[in-house]
Amino acid sequence: MLKVKRKAITKNYLLFFGVSNILPIFSHKSFNPKFMEIIHVSAECYPVAKAGGLGDVVGAIPKYLNEAGHIAKVVMPMYRTKFLQNNEWEVVHKGSTNMGDYFFDYTVIKEATNKLGFDLYLIDIYGLLDRDKIYGYDDDSNRFTAFQIAFVDWLSVWLHRPDVVHVHDHHTGLIPFMMKYCYRYKHLATVPTVFTIHNAQYQGWMGWNNSVWLPPYDTWKTGLLDWQDTINPLASAVKCADRVTTVSESYMEELRYMSNGLEALFEYERGKCTGILNGIDAKVWDPAVDTYIKDDYSVKTVDEGKLKNKTRLCEQFGLDVEKPLFVFIGRLVGEKAADILPAVIGDSFYYIGRRMNFLILGSGDPAVEADFNGLMPISQGDYSCYIGYNEALSHLMYAGADFLLMPSRVEPCGLNQMYSMRYGTVPMVRNTGGLRDTVIDIAAPGGYGIVFENASVGDVSHAVWRAVNMYQNKEQFSASRKQMMNLDFSWEKSIQQYITLYQSLK
Numbered sequence: 001m002l003k004v005k006r007k008a009i010t011k012n013y014l015l016f017f018g019v020s021n022i023l024p025i026f027s028h029k030s031f032n033p034k035f036m037e038i039i040h041v042s043a044e045c046y047p048v049a050k051a052g053g054l055g056d057v058v059g060a061i062p063k064y065l066n067e068a069g070h071i072a073k074v075v076m077p078m079y080r081t082k083f084l085q086n087n088e089w090e091v092v093h094k095g096s097t098n099m100g101d102y103f104f105d106y107t108v109i110k111e112a113t114n115k116l117g118f119d120l121y122l123i124d125i126y127g128l129l130d131r132d133k134i135y136g137y138d139d140d141s142n143r144f145t146a147f148q149i150a151f152v153d154w155l156s157v158w159l160h161r162p163d164v165v166h167v168h169d170h171h172t173g174l175i176p177f178m179m180k181y182c183y184r185y186k187h188l189a190t191v192p193t194v195f196t197i198h199n200a201q202y203q204g205w206m207g208w209n210n211s212v213w214l215p216p217y218d219t220w221k222t223g224l225l226d227w228q229d230t231i232n233p234l235a236s237a238v239k240c241a242d243r244v245t246t247v248s249e250s251y252m253e254e255l256r257y258m259s260n261g262l263e264a265l266f267e268y269e270r271g272k273c274t275g276i277l278n279g280i281d282a283k284v285w286d287p288a289v290d291t292y293i294k295d296d297y298s299v300k301t302v303d304e305g306k307l308k309n310k311t312r313l314c315e316q317f318g319l320d321v322e323k324p325l326f327v328f329i330g331r332l333v334g335e336k337a338a339d340i341l342p343a344v345i346g347d348s349f350y351y352i353g354r355r356m357n358f359l360i361l362g363s364g365d366p367a368v369e370a371d372f373n374g375l376m377p378i379s380q381g382d383y384s385c386y387i388g389y390n391e392a393l394s395h396l397m398y399a400g401a402d403f404l405l406m407p408s409r410v411e412p413c414g415l416n417q418m419y420s421m422r423y424g425t426v427p428m429v430r431n432t433g434g435l436r437d438t439v440i441d442i443a444a445p446g447g448y449g450i451v452f453e454n455a456s457v458g459d460v461s462h463a464v465w466r467a468v469n470m471y472q473n474k475e476q477f478s479a480s481r482k483q484m485m486n487l488d489f490s491w492e493k494s495i496q497q498y499i500t501l502y503q504s505l506k
């Protein structure tokens with residue numbers, strides 16, 4: 001049963017602020033104008049709902065912004081998640097609006113105890129958002145368009161204006177357009193907007209027949225929604241937001257020559273685009289206090305700690321603990337180049353010998369899932385896979401593995417390689433995007449990881465061979481682990497860049 005406190009429904013303005021919100025706004029903003037109120041709008045936010053890095057990032061940025069003295073909040077759809085069932089909520093707003101000729105009611109609920117370190121609001125739209133999964137439904141375009149309209153509708157009746165509305169990925173990409181150009185939300189046109197691209201492969205394309213869903217707007221502004229004769233929410237946000245960021249500097253550069261059709265747009269809009277590298281939430285991803293693993297460890301105890309976790313993992317999957325353990329964790333999609341891994345595993349066993357273990361965790365393309373399952377019969381205690389999503393297992397794998405494979409064709413930032421380094425696991429990455437910005441090859445001065453050029457079976461198998469050799473030199477291997485664990489991938493530096501960006505919009 002969903003636990004909802006009813007008392008919070010009073011007058012409109014109290015609905016939007018809630019008493020707990022009024023206090024920080026007056027205490028911070030009225031006494032120190034440097035502090036800002038930033039509203040993040042996203043389809044994912046850890047630990048409420050996460051499908052990948054977007055969830056991790058949106059779950060972390062507000063926490064760190066609040067620690068820096070600002071007021072950051074998150075607004076997201078209300079899915080049927082465990083988090084929803086296990087926490088207390090207050091209703092802060094009820095509204096009605098329309099998506100074309102579809103009139104709907106929506107309810108905004110707020111997590112009652114500030115459990116996450118920031119105010120979390122969920123928008124409930126009966127029949128559209130209250131589903132078990134985040135994505136993957138035929139009507140995803142309707143769902144996220146309705147969510148965005150409900151958000152802007154709610155924002156439009158706030159009695160104060162936030163300093164910045166920060167939207168993430170294409171699911172929220174129509175918000176800058178709606179705030180600036182839809183007649184009924186005209187008074188929001190001066191609220192600055194920031195758009196962060198976590199992944200430009202998915203753009204939310206919709207046919208122009210769906211334009212009737214949007215609240216009425218100047219028809220001569222249709223070009224701001226369009227890219228190559230479709231409504232393209234990602235392109236629209238790049239055009240309409242005041243600032244655009246992406247999650248690493250290298251990826252920002254790459255978008256100008258490889259962005260699934262938007263290259264010319266990124267070239268044209270480069271003046272307002274910046275790359276800000278993601279950090280990792282060191283409170284969630286810390287092997288010394290990780291609640292998902294039983295044998296915690298620190299830099300000092302890394303070798304013993306990892307061995308205990310590796311033993312646990314190998315026992316669970318029937319693998320040989322004596323051999324180096326290579327893992328892959330991620331979505332089984334073309335971008336991640338997971339499709340080449342079955343051949344890499346086969347080639348490695350054939351050419352290098354059965355001197356290593358492989359363990360795969362992921363889900364996605366059914367053909368790739370079938371390929372990984374199809375390898376199970378050839379396992380001689382040196383290969384296994386878990387097809388599905390499993391947060392706890394992912395933590396144990398970062399802790400217990402020796403090497404993490406990331407042959408990604410496209411990697412805007414990549415968090416896995418940063419988590420793996422924090423857990424003393426050597427990342428093996430393709431030289432692209434955020435991987436290029438975070439991993440230095442062991443052969444280069446100050447290096448610690450393994451870097452290769454191409455997402456090809458040959459290049460990755462060669463990297464596996466290098467890794468097996470690296471593993472033999474126990475002293476050097478242990479030194480690399482310690483070196484990586486001491487690297488700083490925390491959010492503090494990146495948060496300062498976001499704050500500077502927000503301040504430039506005031």
Ligand code: ADP
Pocket residue numbers: 051052053054056199329330331361362363388389390391394413414415416417
């Ligand atoms: P992306 O956002 O492109 O999927 P990232 O590297 O930015 O990739 O983030 C991936 C996040 O999702 C990491 O936290 C990773 O551990 C997690 N993850 C991906 N697939 C799974 C899975 N099958 N089970 C558990 N965690 C997963």
